[in-house]
Amino acid sequence: MNAPTPNIFAATPLARKKQRREQLARAVFFTMALLLVVPLVLIVTYLVVQAWPVLSWEFLTTNPKRGMRAGGIWSALLGTFYLVGFSLLVAAPIGILAAVYLNEYAKDNWFTRIVNLAVINLAAVPSIVHALFGLGAFVIFFGLGKSILAASLTLAIMTMPVIIASTKEALAAVPQSFREACWNVGATRWQTIRHVVLPNSISGILTGVILQVSRAAGETAPIMFTGAVFFKAIEEGNLFAYGLRDQCMALSMHLFTISTQVPDVPHGLPFATAVVLLGTVLFINALAIILRVWLRSRKKW
Amino acid sequence: MTKRGHREIIVEWLIESVIRLCGISAILFVFGIFFFVFREGGAVLFKDFKFGEFFFSTAWYPSSPSHVRYGTLALLAGTFSVTVLAMVIAIPFGIGAAIFVSEFCGPKLKETLKIVIELLAAIPSVVWGFIGLTVLNPLIIRLFDAPIGLNVLNGGIILALMSVPIIVSIGEDALKAVPDSYREAGLALGATRWQLIYRVLLPAAKNGLLAAGLLGVARAVGETMAVLMATGHAINIPTSLLDPVRTLTATIAAELGEAPVHSDHYRVLFVIGILLFLITTVVNLTADLIVRGVRKK
DSSP states (O other): OOSOOOOTTSOOHHHHHHHHHHHHHHHHHHHHHHHHHHHHHHHHHHHHHHHTTTOSHHHHHSOEETTTTEEOOHHHHHHHHHHHHHHHHHHHHHHHHHHHIIIIIOOSSHHHHHHHHHHHHHHHSOHHHHHHHHIIIIIIISOOOSSHHHHHHHHHHHHHHHHHHHHHHHHHTSOHHHHHHHHHTTOOHHHHIIIIIHHHHHHHHHHHHHHHHHHHHHOOHHHHTTTBOSOOOOOTTOTTOOOTTSOBOOHHHHHHIIIIISTTOOTHHHHHHHHHHHHHHHHHHHHHHHHHHHHHHTOOO | OOHHHHHHHHHHHHHHHHHHHHHHHHHHHHHHHHHHHHHHHHHHHTTTOOHHHHHHOOOEETTOSSOOEEOOHHHHHHHHHHHHHHHHHHHHHHHHHHHIIIIISOHHHHHHHHHHHHHHHHSOHHHHHHHIIIIIHHHHHHHHOOSOSOSHHHHHHHHHHHHHHHHHHHHHHHHHTSOHHHHHHHHHTTOOHHHHIIIIIHHHTHHHHHHHHHHHHHHHHHOOHHHHHHSBOOOSOOSSTTSOBOOHHHHHHHHTTTSOTTSHHHHHHHHHHHHHHHHHHHHHHHHHHHHHHHHHO
């Protein structure tokens, strides 16, 4: 019994090699994931640092001045507010009802498949093609001219898939037994939806609506030819300074204009505009995320 | 039947009709988009339109007084080069990140990473363009000693960052769809996680990952503002990464404002729109078919 027994649990060279490879793979994939986080942080920090000297309450509430080389972003900010608001008014009801149809009424057949494909396709149409559509349909064919109305309708159609997708998900998360219980006490289909399905999925629907707002606020191409103008001065401090048939300025378009079209813009101005736009969009998105996390934590079923 | 019953039935019927109408609205919108874009651009297609010149000539002189040319080859090359570069960067990183998120990290980190990726996806394209203009542009000039930093490289990097989120999220879905029993079987045989990924998960999820890549391509091809601002506006076929180019989307955005309504130039821009619509539709439907194929299995 003196001969040393080999320790059968010691790591063999093969096992060590396997372990090393595992570590390596882990490190590589971790770096890849990290490289997605780093740009976001770097970019936001850089933009904010560059914009800091210009950012102020006054910047938000004064019109651009001297050929957009001075002043603030008031008319662009209000314009974006109008565009997003009206596009939401159109997109939210149609989008939510479309999702109700797809989740509650539609049977699993070829027609429903085509509707679903259409929604996917609508989400994938390039923004510039939406712009062409908005120009051809709303501005020219329906005679709305270049106006807030035409631009909002274009934005509404472009962002509707966002609402449809998240509403559908929210509706699908309501357990089938809730519906069955409601039908069993004699409620009709619509009564069931109205009193059981919608109240139980309202937060999910709200998330979709919030995401639509964020998407619409950032878009540039679809409004460029349908209602947004390079420059327009409006009364400062008046929230009702735009009419529906007016053209308006928009934050996204304003950023494009002062960073590419206007020479000799002071360094901080486009940065400040970018930060306001980015801040708005990220803030709205963060709201949606918080809402979703909160919702998941208090789910009853 | 009571009076109340009648009213209820009518209300029910009315509401159901409205819902059905909204339900099929997506179809109407898609056809509407094609119809109205075609309505504006179509006229030029039936008036001795030179398809050969349109696809195979690099001469794009839409507002030349003497010989007007509408050749989109250089624009196609612009879109192609920027998209390919973006995908060369975005697909490995996107799928690598998807693997990390789905296989390596704990639930807390996973949640955080997914939120970051969602925020990355939310950055508006005009802000990306602005970043290309103000951050990448000087960086490329300094690093590569290039005369101008607005080129294929700049646009490619920006587009890669823009299309990575969709690749990660679809890729992660594809990996999640692989049954856990596959993982358990692999682990039971003594495979490390890397061996499991390489030998089991990637082959099992390859269709979903392919779809993720395709959706990234569709995103990159259709992107407008970012490439308009970051690729440098020169119509030529790029021979190196540091050549400026112009894409199909950027051409529409840059010239539509100047083209007189219903002129040939205006209509040709709509024809480019039809082309873009068709490209992204085909790519997306292919991706959808692949994903659906995965789900059926």
